[in-house]
Amino acid sequence: MEATKLVDTSLTLDGRLLLRSGSMVGAARIIGGDEHVDLHVRPKIGIARLLWLLGYARDPRGWRTEPVGLTPEHDLVPAMAVAFATATYQALAPGLLQGYRTVEEALPLVRGRLREADQLRTRPGLALPVEVRYDDYDTDIPENQILLSAVRRLHRLPGVPPATCNALHRIAAALADVTPLTAGAPIPEASSNRFNNRYQPALRLARLILAGESIEHSHGSTLAAGFVFDLNTVFEDWLTTALRHAVETRYxxxxxxxxxxxxxxxxxxxxxxxxxxxxxxxxxxxxxxxxxxxxxxxxxxxxxxxxxxxxxxxxxxxxxxxxxxxxxxxxxxxxxxxxxxxxxxxxxxxxxxxxxxxxxxxxxxxxxxxxxxxxxxxxxxxxxxxxxxxxxxxx
CATH class of the missing domain: 3.40.1350 (Trna Endonuclease; Chain: A, domain 1)
Incomplete structure (x- = not known):
């Protein structure tokens, strides 16, 4: 269980396993053979306050108040999943957002601009296919990619309610033509504008979901997978952002x-x-x-x-x-x-x-x-x- 980073373990004198939490909060599933144990560590400050601190550190203008409808009894993963699914449904209700994106590929015809250097390097002396660069208008844009990647992340986490899992499956189906982000790659910027304004609540939650530290640990026949936040880092990031806003603006x-x-x-x-x-x-x-x-x-x-x-x-x-x-x-x-x-x-x-x-x-x-x-x-x-x-x- 220590591999999950959520708890430290020790044995008592009578042979019982003692779990002690530290600064990490989140959820993990430890699988051994045909059995599994779900481990949840809830922050003392409450889930709504944790989400507010996380969100404010990333966008103080977008997180003026706490997420509504969350109580201190909520666990982290179910709370984030429910809030994200609700916000994403509202964002996608009018239809998927579309936009222009730059595509580079080899085609049997010329479209957009010819990439001469790539053509000469990869196919010297050949006329087809042609290395081209063009702008395509479709749904495979950063906003939708961020949402789809958050959906996939939540699918792998323990503790997501069944009804929310069904909602996430429907969201994934609506985003079927979208490419998920590459694991480990930076989350692309998607600055707010009049076109994507309805996406912003869902995008803010999606960024929090993708920002949580992933647990993928395998030891023999035991597997641990989960999702955690370090409250030391959460507090430091929030304080840095809050002081930056207060000090730089006035002084x-x-x-x-x-x-x-x-x-x-x-x-x-x-x-x-x-x-x-x-x-x-x-x-x-x-x-x-x-x-x-x-x-x-x-x-x-x-x-x-x-x-x-x-x-x-x-x-x-x-x-x-x-x-x-x-x-x-x-x-x-x-x-x-x-x-x-x-x-x-x-x-x-x-x-x-x-x-x-x-x-x-x-x-x-x-x-x-x-x-x-x-x-x-x-x-x-x-x-x-x-x-x-x-x-x-x-x-």
Whole structure:
């Protein structure tokens, strides 16, 4: 079961198997011989909130509110399957969306433009078939490909209700002339416009389904297959997107995630990348670390040490720790010797969405006001990364 990444296993003194969940949520089916076990790990924050966090991180404009009709008792896969099938039925009700796509193939006649280089390379001296490139108007476009790929993904997951399976089969039949996406390939962009606007709710859910980490594991006669999300990554991605929107819109600069740094000038001691940094040109003005855990009364020392290393490397007087945990107002710790201030913020992810937006605004204000309040001006970070092309900094 550990191969599913959903739980850690251990044996009790009386020989029973003990399962302990961590930061992963989702569903998996473990098959051994003629029997199988379905394993479901449900997030404490609820499925609707999980979907909102996932969706907001990818498109803050498209996920203003939580998906309706989902309760905390829903499991992840059934909830996503039902929501996706409903949204896709509504999207396809007026008919399949069509559009132009570029096709390159060999034909017995000339259509569109002749690909001369390909013709000479593959068929030197032959007149037919002809390598051509042309635009075709049909249903095999990125929007439909994304929907079909999500349908196929859901078909392989445990826990999809029978009625929803039937609905997915009907959707797949309607998309019979569409080519599914290649496994592992990037999901194509399908920006919103007046033609595909009715597809957008279904496309947002489809992208979440395709973004979930797939489990395909075989060991002897045991097979595990499933679908999981890491809540550490979910929280970090949401916080990065939310702060980017709040900070860049009102204060300018660039908010970026996972900036590469080194502790030494010779770049031989790589540092674990900070989750979020805020830049003005090549000046780093703030560093934020996201932690999906409850810190207790005081933050763990490892978290403090890690953020202190970031502040030292980036030459910052202040760093911010953000925990996914209910609690009091922000607390500031001034570290002895270095003088660095560590500000600890807490987010109750189960709170109403409006409250989360308010908390984001408070953190954004705390991040951006330190320069004015303290009179400190962060200097450009020189040294290890300054010699990298483009400075190694966000543009």
């Amino acid at each position: 300018g600069g660039t908010v970026t995630g996972q900036h590469q740094m080194h502790l030494d000038r010779d770049r031989r001691l790589p540092l674990v990348r900070p989750d979020i940094t805020w830049w003005h040109g090549r000046q780093c003005l703030a560093v934020i670390d996201a932690k999906y855990k409850a810190p207790g009364n005081t933050p763990p020392r490892d978290d403090i040490y890690q953020l202190l290393a970031y502040c030292t490397t980036l030459n910052l007087p202040r760093g911010h720790l953000v925990y996914a945990s209910a609690g009091a107002e922000s607390v500031t710790y001034q570290l002895t010797g270095s003088g660095v201030h560590i500000v600890v913020h807490r987010f109750d992810l189960a709170a109403p969405v409006t409250h989360l937006h308010e908390q984001i605004e408070k953190v954004a204000e705390a991040i951006t006001s330190v320069e004015v309040a303290s009179g400190v001006s962060a200097t450009p970070t020189a040294g290890p990364d300054a010699a990298v092309k483009d400075g190694g900094y966000p543009s």
